[in-house]
Amino acid sequence: MDLKKINSITKYPSIYTYHQLGERGRLNDALTESRGFEESESVYIYEKVDGENSRIIMLKNAEGDRIGNPYGNIADFLRPIADEIIANDQLQGEWALKVIYQESYGGKTKASKHYSDRNTQNYRVFDVFSLNKVELDNLMELQLEKIAEWREHGNQPFYNEDDKQRLVQRLGLQAAPLLEVTTGSHFPISLEDTFSNLKKFEKTQVGIELAGKSEGIIVRTVNRNQIRKIRFEDYERTFRN
Numbered sequence: 656m657d658l659k660k661i662n663s664i665t666k667y668p669s670i671y672t673y674h675q676l677g678e679r680g681r682l683n684d685a686l687t688e689s690r691g692f693e694e695s696e697s698v699y700i701y702e703k704v705d706g707e708n709s710r711i712i713m714l715k716n717a718e719g720d721r722i723g724n725p726y727g728n729i730a731d732f733l734r735p736i737a738d739e740i741i742a743n744d745q746l747q748g749e750w751a752l753k754v755i756y757q758e759s760y761g762g763k764t765k766a767s768k769h770y771s772d773r774n775t776q777n778y779r780v781f782d783v784f785s786l787n788k789v790e791l792d793n794l795m796e797l798q799l800e801k802i803a804e805w806r807e808h809g810n811q812p813f814y815n816e817d818d819k820q821r822l823v824q825r826l827g828l829q830a831a832p833l834l835e836v837t838t839g840s841h842f843p844i845s846l847e848d849t850f851s852n853l854k855k856f857e858k859t860q861v862g863i864e865l866a867g868k869s870e871g872i873i874v875r876t877v878n879r880n881q882i883r884k885i886r887f888e889d890y891e892r893t894f895r896n
Contacts, residue, residue, distance in 0.1 A: 656714070656717070657795065659799060660794070660795055660797075660799060660802055661712065661714075661752075663799055663802045663803055663806065664752070664786075664791075664794055664802055664806065664811075665710055665712050665752075665754045666806060667708055667710065667756055667782070668806065668807065668809070668811065670873070670882055670883065670884045671687040671688070671882075671883055671884070672687055672883065672884055672885070672886075672889060673686065673687060673849060673874065673883040673884070673885045674686060674687065674846055674849065674889075675687050676889070679892075680889070680892055681892060681893045682846060682889055682890065682893045683846075684845060684846050686844065687883065691839065691842065691844050692838075692839030692842055692874075692876065692881060693839045693876075694838065694839045694840035695838060695839065695840070696838065696839045696876050696877070696881075697836060697837075697838060697876065697877050698836070698837050698838060698839055698841075698842050698874055698875070698876060699816055699833060699836055699874070699875050699876070699877065700833070700834045700835040700836070700837065700856070700872050700873075700874050701781065701831045701832060701833055701834060701872060701873045701874075701875070702831055702832045702834055702856065702859065702860055702861065702869055702870075702872060702873075703831075703869070703870045703871040703872055703873045703884060703885075703886065704758040704760050704779050704781075704831055704859075704861055704870065705758075705760060705764070705765075705766035705769065705869075705870035706758040706759050706760025706761070706764045706766065706778075707729060707758070707759045707760070707764055708756070708758060708759075709729045709733060709756070709757055709758070709759045709778070710754050710755065710756050710757070711733055711736065711737045711740075711754070711755045711757070712752070712753075712754050713737065713740070713741065713746070713752070713753045713754070713755075714751065714752055715750060715751050715752070715788075728762055728763065728776065729759045732759065732762070732776050732778070733757070733759070733778065736778075736828070740826055747825075748785075749787050749788075750785040750786065750787060751786055751787055751788040751790075751791040751792075752785060752786045752791050753783070753784075753785040753786075754783065754784055754785070755780055755782075755783050755828070756780065756781055756782040756783065757778040757779055757780045757781060757828075758778065758779050758781060758831065759776065759777075759778050760776075760777060760778070760779070760861070761774065761775050761776045761777050761863050762774055762775070762776030763776075766870065768867065769859060769862075769865075769867030769868050769869075770859065770861065770862050770863045770864075770865070770866075770867065771862075771863040771864045771865065772864050772865055773863075773864055775863045775864060777829070777861070777863055778829060779829055779830060779831040779832075779861055780819075780823050780828050780829065780830045780831065781830070781831040781873070782813055782814070782819065782879075783813065783814045783818075783819050783822055783823075784811050784812050784813045784814060785812070785814075786812070790812075809880075813879045815877055815878050815879065816875075816877045816878075816879075817877070820833075831861075831873070832860040832861060834856055834860070834872065842874070846890070846893065846894075849885060849890070850890040850893075850894060853871065853872065853885055853887065853890060856869055856871075856872050857869055857887070868887070869887070870886055870887065870888075871884065871885050871886035871887050871888070871889075872884075872885050873885075
């Protein structure tokens with residue numbers, strides 16, 4: 656098994672800001688890629704948890720094989736969760752590789768003070784995708800640069816919102832909080848209106864011993880064909896005198 660290829664296949668793609676970033680990290684009034692959400696589309700608003708992006712990678716018939724990054728105790732913290740999923744045989748369907756993405760927060764992460772006053776660690780799932788054997792075998796035959804090209808063109812088959820929520824519930828996992836569901840026609844477009852709307856979600860919903868400030872929100876469509884991040888830091892910097 657070529658672990659470099661597995662790593663490339665499962666890397667989480669970058670998420671664009673909702674408004675374009677300009678000079679000195681300040682936002683422009685123009686929307687990234689010059690488009691907002693379609694008026695009739697359902698728009699899901701999740702809390703953006705401030706921690707470290709992490710992933711549980713499960714390969715069928717690879718029980719006992721583990722590769723962990725020691726950084727921030729993330730691997731040691733998540734390993735029992737992965738072990739329980741596998742031990743209870745809770746993953747249904749024909750799959751060869753399944754990836755569960757979560758934000759690991761609290762603990763030794765830089766924003767831990769917003770969630771815990773005891774450095775307690777926790778996680779929240781925000782995305783999932785899987786590949787069947789044929790799909791995985793085909794990808795593993797490609798060179799690394801071709802795999803990266805496949806990934807960067809948005810070809811990772813992420814679950815839609817309903818399927819993701821069903822999987823999280825079935826496995827008894829903790830999910831990033833769904834704060835609101837609206838439509839594209841009701842989601843703000845201007846910088847000022849977006850910042851004003853963001854302030855509704857200022858307090859984190861995933862506090863451990865305490866509930867401080869949220870990092871912001873992730874806004875996405877049902878099939879994840881459009882996903883944007885809206886962070887307090889970016890808008891506060893933009894409107895700072």
